[in-house]
Amino acid sequence: MSSLADFQNEIYLAGLGEVLPGFPTDLTRLEALAERRLSAPAFGYVAGSAGSEATARANREAFDRWRIVPRMLRDVAQRDLSVEVLGTAMPAPVLLAPIGVQSIFHPEGELAVARAAASTGLTMVLSTAASYTMEEVAEANGERSRWYQLYWPKDRELAASFLERAKAAGYTALVVTLDTFTLAWRPRDLDHAYLPFLRGIGVANYFSDPVFQKAVGGPVTDANRDMALLHWVANFGDPTLTWNDLVFLREHWDGPIALKGVQHPDDARQAVDAGMDGIIVSNHGGRQVDGAIASLDALPGVVEAVGDQASVLFDSGIRTGSDVAKALALGAEAVLVARPYAYGLALGGEAGVRHVLRCLQAELELTMTLAGVTRPGDLGPDFVVPAP
Numbered sequence: 001m002s003s004l005a006d007f008q009n010e011i012y013l014a015g016l017g018e019v020l021p022g023f024p025t026d027l028t029r030l031e032a033l034a035e036r037r038l039s040a041p042a043f044g045y046v047a048g049s050a051g052s053e054a055t056a057r058a059n060r061e062a063f064d065r066w067r068i069v070p071r072m073l074r075d076v077a078q079r080d081l082s083v084e085v086l087g088t089a090m091p092a093p094v095l096l097a098p099i100g101v102q103s104i105f106h107p108e109g110e111l112a113v114a115r116a117a118a119s120t121g122l123t124m125v126l127s128t129a130a131s132y133t134m135e136e137v138a139e140a141n142g143e144r145s146r147w148y149q150l151y152w153p154k155d156r157e158l159a160a161s162f163l164e165r166a167k168a169a170g171y172t173a174l175v176v177t178l179d180t181f182t183l184a185w186r187p188r189d190l191d192h193a194y195l196p197f198l199r200g201i202g203v204a205n206y207f208s209d210p211v212f213q214k215a216v217g218g219p220v221t222d223a224n225r226d227m228a229l230l231h232w233v234a235n236f237g238d239p240t241l242t243w244n245d246l247v248f249l250r251e252h253w254d255g256p257i258a259l260k261g262v263q264h265p266d267d268a269r270q271a272v273d274a275g276m277d278g279i280i281v282s283n284h285g286g287r288q289v290d291g292a293i294a295s296l297d298a299l300p301g302v303v304e305a306v307g308d309q310a311s312v313l314f315d316s317g318i319r320t321g322s323d324v325a326k327a328l329a330l331g332a333e334a335v336l337v338a339r340p341y342a343y344g345l346a347l348g349g350e351a352g353v354r355h356v357l358r359c360l361q362a363e364l365e366l367t368m369t370l371a372g373v374t375r376p377g378d379l380g381p382d383f384v385v386p387a388p
């Protein structure tokens, strides 16, 4: 049986022919390399977080506060990391988190990511704010599984159109991001006075949409471009939304729905009461509320509140396979990874993303195996202790 950890052997064997991996295998090193490759504003956009970046740091520190306790002599010869999450089969409990405006990292942007995801079999979550349309990305992703992330616009007709298009293009689950109806105070972007959308990046799904086009007097050309961008700004998020509005999602989406950005157990309970299928415990990688709780610290409370009624997923701060194991041990059914694959994209396009995904999966399998676990579902709170 082939295993995800075979990547390790592949690297050592290639070394016999003097071939090196090409990218670092310690994924925490990618950020510094990406900084050298990207323009200062583009690097600031991906690496930056809200305010003093205290929450971004807290996300990482929270992982350091948990330590894995390996168990011995448990026959770990046969491993199977595959899981089914919200109806989607995956080779490992790892998804590619939605990241907007990927063409600022590499010209092929989301298309390269869709191909890398397809080649590993992992599920990508496509952002509404993508640089390519959801139909183009679906084509690059092919027969593989993909989910769609909605930024819920003010115009309900536009929201319904996005959902209709996503369904038609083969996105099987819906992720609705709640924590970013407006962008936070982000000093790195402010200091560069840099917002990609105002430069027409990350608006492909809007400009290609029939409902959006109707609102701006037809297809977007040089003549109505400024008006179209202003319409985007006015429409991007809806701060009036409340829990009662979730009915709209159910009316327009018949597949599984997960809410992204939940941190409080009571919000998770409300999501379940509203008929949602999944929760993504996330603080947007520290990019929204500076000073907010580390996402990993919020995870156990949400799992306790709704873990038996909904799929609880996790993101914010995952950098290594060992981090994935800790989040699974604390109750996540699967995790989403964001910045590491964006850095891989910046460093090497499709090959860079594929490298990151293969490293993560191999390291996860080796960590689990050496800790005495052969399946993701067998990782529980017994495998971690708080650091002294």
Ligand SMILES: Cc1cc2nc3c(=O)[nH]c(=O)nc-3n(C[C@H](O)[C@H](O)[C@H](O)COP(=O)(O)O)c2cc1C
Residues within 6 Å of the ligand: 045, 046, 047, 097, 098, 099, 100, 127, 128, 129, 149, 177, 260, 282, 283, 284, 285, 286, 287, 315, 316, 317, 318, 336, 337, 338, 339, 340, 342
């Ligand atoms: C450059 C960038 C763009 C992002 N764009 C989106 C987006 O369009 N939609 C969304 O739901 N989350 C977006 N996120 C948040 C990620 O999906 C994810 O929640 C977060 O980055 C996870 O933390 P990590 O980067 O530490 O893995 C973005 C994050 C980054 C870094």
Ligand SMILES: O=C(O)C(=O)c1ccccc1
Residues within 6 Å of the ligand: 099, 100, 101, 129, 180, 183, 202, 284, 287
């Ligand atoms: O930058 C982000 O974190 C983000 O989520 C976003 C928001 C709007 C458009 C693109 C990305």
